[in-house]
Amino acid sequence: MAVLNWKHHALIQSLLSRGPLKEKEFHSIFTGITGQNPGTHQEKFNDYLLKINRELSFVQLDLRASRDQYDGQVYYGVVNNVSDEQSKLGTRYSVPQIAFFKAIIEAIAQDVTAQGTISNIDALNIKLENQVLNSLGSQSQDGSLNVPAAFRNFTLSQKEKTLDQLVQDKWLCFTEDGNVGVGVRSILDLRSWFRNAEVPSCEVCNEAGLKAKLCPNEGCTVRIHQYCLKRRVCQRGVIVCPSCDTQWQYQPPKAEPIELEDEASGPTQSQPPSRSTQSQPPLRSRRKRQRLSQNDDAETAGCSSQAASQADSDMRRVTRSSARLR
Numbered sequence: 001m002a003v004l005n006w007k008h009h010a011l012i013q014s015l016l017s018r019g020p021l022k023e024k025e026f027h028s029i030f031t032g033i034t035g036q037n038p039g040t041h042q043e044k045f046n047d048y049l050l051k052i053n054r055e056l057s058f059v060q061l062d063l064r065a066s067r068d069q070y071d072g073q074v075y076y077g078v079v080n081n082v083s084d085e086q087s088k089l090g091t092r093y094s095v096p097q098i099a100f101f102k103a104i105i106e107a108i109a110q111d112v113t114a115q116g117t118i119s120n121i122d123a124l125n126i127k128l129e130n131q132v133l134n135s136l137g138s139q140s141q142d143g144s145l146n147v148p149a150a151f152r153n154f155t156l157s158q159k160e161k162t163l164d165q166l167v168q169d170k171w172l173c174f175t176e177d178g179n180v181g182v183g184v185r186s187i188l189d190l191r192s193w194f195r196n197a198e199v200p201s202c203e204v205c206n207e208a209g210l211k212a213k214l215c216p217n218e219g220c221t222v223r224i225h226q227y228c229l230k231r232r233v234c235q236r237g238v239i240v241c242p243s244c245d246t247q248w249q250y251q252p253p254k255a256e257p258i259e260l261e262d263e264a265s266g267p268t269q270s271q272p273p274s275r276s277t278q279s280q281p282p283l284r285s286r287r288k289r290q291r292l293s294q295n296d297d298a299e300t301a302g303c304s305s306q307a308a309s310q311a312d313s314d315m316r317r318v319t320r321s322s323a324r325l326r
Contacts, residue, residue, distance in 0.1 A: 007033050008052050012078065015063065019170055020077035020184045023065070057081075066191070068184045069116055069211040070173065072227030079189040096154040097162045099131040101171060105190070108182055108210060109199045114223055116211025117179035124159050182210055203242050204228035217246040224248075 004012075014029050015021060021029070027038045030045060038045035052063050060081045067074055093101070103126045107118045128151040163180065166172040170185040187208075194208035195201075202209045202225045209223030222243045224232070229248070232239050239248040 004051060004055050008048065008055075011048065012052060012056070012063070015076060015078045020075040020188055023074035023076065026076040064188050064191075066184075066188045066207065067205070067225070067227065069187060069207075069225060070175070070181055072225075072230075075184045075188065077185060077188045093162075093165075094150070095148075096128055096150050096158075097165075099128050099151065100126065100154070100159060100162055101166055103128070103131055104172065104180060105182065105186060106197070108180075109194060109197055109208075114200075114209055114212045114214055117175055117181045120178045120180055123163065123180045124156060126159075128154055202228055204232065213248070215241045215244065215246055216248060217241065217244050220244040220246065 010033050011030065015026070027045075030048070031037050034044070034048070036044055049063055056062060056078070062079050062081050063076065064079050065074055065076050091098070104118060104123050107122070107126070108116060111118070129147050131151070163172065167174055167183065170183040172183045172186070173181045175181050187210075191208070194210070199208045199210065200212075200221055200223050201207060202212055203222050204224055205228055207225070209225065212223035212225050213229055215222040220241060220243055222241050224239075229239060240246070241248060
């Protein structure tokens with residue numbers, strides 16, 4: 001059995017204390033602890049992760065990497081592999097808050113347009129009674145539904161506060177257009193749940209296609225993440241659906257709409273928990289300049305065809321009503 005030393009412990013602690021970390025940040029911590037760069041010592045890096053996961057498996061934990069479906073960046077985090085109700089309640093969230101979070105995640109997962117978001121209004125209008133109906137099925141003798149008082153008294157202000165807390169803990173995220181998306185912690189931690197909920201997987205990476213491009217053929221269910229599609233375009237130039245052989249249209253970027261595209265679909269995982277308001281224009285401006293700089297670097301390093309496709313996807317965004325539990 002592998003024995004962990006202080007270096008392994010430090011890596012685990014960095015993820016437990018800071019939450020999911022971007023690949024660059026985690027690699028930097030690894031280099032600082034071990035003195036070796038994962039880019040040039042990939043085998044050593046993989047060996048560390050393998051030993052850590054062997055030990056974490058005894059306590060039902062896993063050190064996992066996954067891509068954020070909104071910005072395409074790789075994140076590392078320690079996740080809980082136990083999925084029973086008792087472990088779910090072992091958090092700082094109350095039962096109504098957990099039910100509220102679950103309803104949001106299910107609404108996003110059931111979106112057939114694969115936009116990966118739910119509108120802020122729809123999220124706040126979610127009725128927890130539906131969670132009781134689908135999960136508890138509790139009824140009184142006269143056949144009426146027994147809704148716990150904590151659910152009935154869960155106010156709008158409590159939902160807003162919970163939403164901010166979930167964003168702060170990276171279970172959810174806010175998009176620039178005010179919608180609510182799935183946080184990177186949920187993408188890491190709820191992998192098995194998405195599969196059990198039969199969320200269609202991306203044909204390229206086999207991860208849940210929460211925010212993805214749909215096959216142009218309406219009778220086809222294939223989904224591909226934007227970053228996976230971009231990689232395929234860069235490698236092959238033409239994309240053909242692996243299921244129905246329909247050719248995917250991928251428009252090259254236009255000259256000017258970079259700022260508009262950033263405004264509509266910029267990455268949100270690095271944002272603070274509170275939403276941008278008119279009372280904080282300087283902070284919003286700094287974030288915007290940082291995102292524009294990151295987008296420019298990404299376009300220089302790789303294929304530059306993502307901007308127009310992302311903007312086109314955002315313009316076609318369908319406003320949908322909130323989905324409910326089956």
